[in-house]
Amino acid sequence: MVPYIVERFRKIGWEMEMFSLPKRIRNKGQEEIEFDTFDWRPYAGNLVVERYIQTYKDYLWWTKLRLKEQKYDLIHAHHPIAALAMSRVFPDIPVVMTVHSSFERELMLNGRIEAGGAEEKFLTSIYRELEQRTSRLTTVSHSFAAYMGAFLDHPERIQVIPNGYDEKRFKPISHDNEVAQLVTVCRLVPAKGLDILLQGCAELRKRNRPFVLHMIGDGPIREELETMAQKLGIYDDTIFYGYMLHPEELLPFFDVFVLPSRAESFGSVFAEAALCLLALVGTNVGGIAEQIENGVNGLLVPPEDPVALADALETFITDPHFRYEMARAASNKAKKTYSLNRVIGELKRNYLSLTEGLDEGESVEETEES
Template sequence: MASDTMAALCVAHIDAETAFSGGEVQVFLLIEGLRARGHQNVLLCPPRSRCVLEAHAIGIPCREVGMRNDVDLAAVVSLFRTLRRIRPDIVHLHTGRATWLGGIASRLAGIPAVTTRRMDRPVRRGIQTRLIYGHLVQRVAAISDAVADRLISGGVPPEKIEIIRSSIDPTRLVPDRGRAEVRALLGVGPREPVLLTLAVLARRKGIDVLLSSLAHLRARGFEPFLWVAGEGPERSALERQAEELGLTARVRFLGHRPDKADLLAACDAAVLPSRMEGLGVAALEAMAAGRAVVASSVGGLREVVRHGETGFLVPPEDPKALAEALFRLFEDEKLRTKMGEAGANRAVREFHASQMVASYEQLYTSVLATRKSQ
């Protein structure tokens, strides 16, 4: 229920993605959290997208709006008309394309807007950036200090930036099946070492680096299993790489898995060899499940994984360094267990979904209060 000091809001969320990745998971965590606090939510997203299915599944009102590219004027018109019908108190823009197209539509409709920046990519200085952050949105939420730094380097005024980190809901990470059952289903013995990576199979996630590191580990006589849970454009290339390295007997490409809680409970450690990462929710999920994490020292991962305490950070694109960290983790079971326990405490204490939802609620009310006073 909305807090005693504020009225319930109507929030229109715009997401232009047709796929469903970590960003969309965060959108739905936020929507469900806001609903639990008494706020109304409407989701505007592409037709036949996974977001439409998810919204219908949990009873969130959804309006289907195609957003084909960044110059889709028809999308701007459709978004504008939809917003005029809904008349939300505020619009929350969740992706780059949504920020541009939805930002224009919100401005035309006279409705204040905020956006969330999730990607650890440079923000290009230019007219589009000036228009978005100077005129179309009132505030921008960065999911990590690293993303905030990118925004500032791109010319976004620091006073317009609010750091609201991505989060986890620990109740969604309770496994349905036992460790032994999951391992048996995947053809792995109860004492075999197992690594898990949860990631979109795209170059930025560095799975190719991880496969190369496994070849280094094999040369040292250590051959863990690797479960790769996720889909993406690089899957075929990664499968070929695993075959060329002679790793097919130890690497399982599992595709999209709704049972990630089961996989986390059944693995021994998680690994995120990303080349860039806005924050690293997969690392948070692994930590919440009590698993030590080995990750690249990039972007927001440096704010999630505490080196030597909840896992290890290694230089990106360095298979040898990654292999060394993994070897060290697996040769010391007590250390691995200690790191897992520390990670679980940190994830639940500092990255709980309720904190994210409360922060966005405060951001909305701040924007609306400022607008009313003008």
């Protein structure tokens, strides 16, 4: 989303620069790290913590090397380490931080760390540090704002700005598939519930409901999923694509988007699938439940429930008219609620309130001539 935001702001005359830490920069930073709100040293020795601290050091080193003499009115960070580094290097410049997801929950769901362990305690302590060090905290869903707020002194100050998309990128195509085409797009990791998806599709096979499942994405459990599909007897009905740079170019040819995630801060791919005019099936968790109203613009199912998932998919497979109505409703909501224009407007108000004293409630249009 960020490159499209930068491009849109440039078109209206705002100079913007994108800055990130290149992958080739490793172990360059040597500066000692201190946090304002907690002592990180009790967590030292844990691999996740050590990598986080070293990445922070590298980001500080790279920022000072490349940006120290630059003059900015405002910095908008989209990763906690970026926000922490920028606030150190540019202490007099407002920093907006958008927290897009929970690193600790992802690591726990993917079996990388244990709940309640040192790594989770360290990573959740970062939220309060961000609250202390940035001018404004935003996130992408009310669900994640509630989660993050448990670790803050002033959770009421979190702003929710859902992701936005340029609908010109998405081009629905009229088609009539004889067999229902199901698709999922994600990184192949345990947190996405893809084992539940395969079990749900196996249940469809038992019910003699024909389908083809398209799995777009790659990740550490791909081989495990392929083996599972073979054991469940649905390998011939499943296509593993691997990583794809622009899946939105292929999505319009499918019928149903399905992703039974175990957790999701927002679930960007649901909005993208909706803009491609696909019917949506998701789990009743996090930001997914804010995008889908069950039976109104898609179907929600409980997590960890392959039978309920199969029931929802079967509903769409056997009732193309209902499927189309849900897809239309999902598309209409995505265009209205998750438009890039809306995001630009909200960000513009945010930026001006921090740099020019504009009240956040003031209309963007009132500032166009200033």
